[in-house]
Amino acid sequence: MDKKKNDVEIERLKRSILDKDKFELRAQKLNLLADGFNEEALPSEAKIFKALSDINRLKIVQLLKEGELCVCELTFALSNSQSTVSHHLSVLKNAGLVKERKEGKWSYFRLSDGAIIELLKQVKLLVDK
Amino acid sequence: MDKKKNDVEIERLKRSILDKDKFELRAQKLNLLADGFNEEALPSEAKIFKALSDINRLKIVQLLKEGELCVCELTFALSNSQSTVSHHLSVLKNAGLVKERKEGKWSYFRLSDGAIIELLKQVKLLVDK
DNA sequence: ATAACATATCGATGCTTGTGAATATATTTG
């Protein structure tokens, strides 16, 4: 959205808050909050969430909790084609969630960090409520 | 993927593991792991992650950490049109992450659960490594 | 070297999503 559009929103907020001083205070607070956005970290965070936003990838992560597996084993355990599994693994890898170890003609994948398991636990908490 | 395709993958795994007994053991273990999938919870979990996979929605959640805000305030703080903000809010609401309170012509949104903040902290940990 | 094999990549396809303008709905104000 361009600068002009933002002015429109300022006017919108201004009108919605009748008391002039109250508007200034509110706008100031909102601007302060918006300044707090970590523009550097947000894309990485969104990327991690996006990587976990697919059921098949959640299954892969769950499988890898028990230890590393090669692509053919993951393909066996999931209901997807080999190319699809390979694609999902590259998404997870690109988000930094899994690591790869090549051995001969096999590629073994594992979780890159135990904190991922904590993340899944937290989400389970939310779902169970 | 249909049943036929799965048989292909069984053969694939069979071939890749030369020792017959070892294959049986491995396949058994993988099937056990796959049986552990919580098919009921997975869609909800994926939905939550998907709701958090957009930068603007992450910003909304961060804004709401400080308390409830109406749509016009969120529109003021973000760089999106009112309809886009409204859309993002409905995605968050649909995933169960925010709750709505209507008061006159205003709609106030707040986080539905403190665990969401924990979730964001966990992700920040992953990003910072 | 040739065949078999594991995995990655490409290409195509149908589905989903983010976006904003325009419009609809509901509420308040004059």
Place this chain on the structure above:
DNA sequence: CAAATATATTCACAAGCATCGATATGTTAT
């Protein structure tokens, strides 16, 4: 009631994504 306002919904569109078959790449076995 009419005008103004806050929010939701509809519509259209471009971009992104999940999927699979086919193919390419690299490795092992014969």
